[in-house]
């Protein structure tokens with residue numbers, strides 16, 4: 073399987089809307105990723121990811137030359153500038169083949185070298201066991217569990233914070 077990360081392009085719109093329009097993805101992440109995933113949501117996201125100031129934060133995941141998902145790394149600022157947050161999703165037919173574990177490993181190497189941060193973290197819903205496992209496989213450790221602090225689809229959930237350090 074040929075896997076690579078590349079910058080977003082304007083012509084990713086149709087593939088984005090097609091693969092992102094999945095309730096099994098949307099229920100695991102922020103409400104900013106809607107379901108149904110509309111053309112308007114896709115246009116706004118592509119505008120964000122292709123804007124010059126964001127080009128180094130967002131990547132398309134490509135598998136065998138085809139669009140397969142997205143991954144982003146977001147450095148914080150001010151007194152939190154040593155930290156960056158990572159977020160990701162993959163088209164459902166490709167789940168459980170190790171792809172996101174590889175994508176995260178590539179992005180954290182890039183994040184530590186390009187942004188100079190010393191900590192990269194991910195926040196995960198307590199019910200999202202797949203994402204917790206992925207972060208553990210990629211070398212993250214569970215830093216904290218903030219009980220009953222997320223509300224997703226009217227259900228209150230724990231927030232798990234996983235982190236990795238550049239030592």
Ligand SMILES: CC(C)(COP(=O)(O)OP(=O)(O)OC[C@H]1O[C@@H](n2cnc3c(N)ncnc32)[C@H](O)[C@@H]1OP(=O)(O)O)[C@@H](O)C(=O)NCCC(=O)NCCS
Nearest residue numbers: 097100160161162167168169170171172173201202203205
């Ligand atoms: C979470 C997600 C990114 C994982 O991507 P992926 O490429 O399938 O991940 P990998 O194949 O690298 O690893 C998945 C691991 O989770 C495990 N897993 C998957 N579902 C699981 C579940 N319900 N319970 C326990 N483990 C689970 C797999 O067995 C695998 O671990 P293993 O290699 O030890 O067997 C993908 O499922 C996805 O896009 N989900 C929806 C969006 C999302 O949750 N994004 C992250 C928000 S924090």
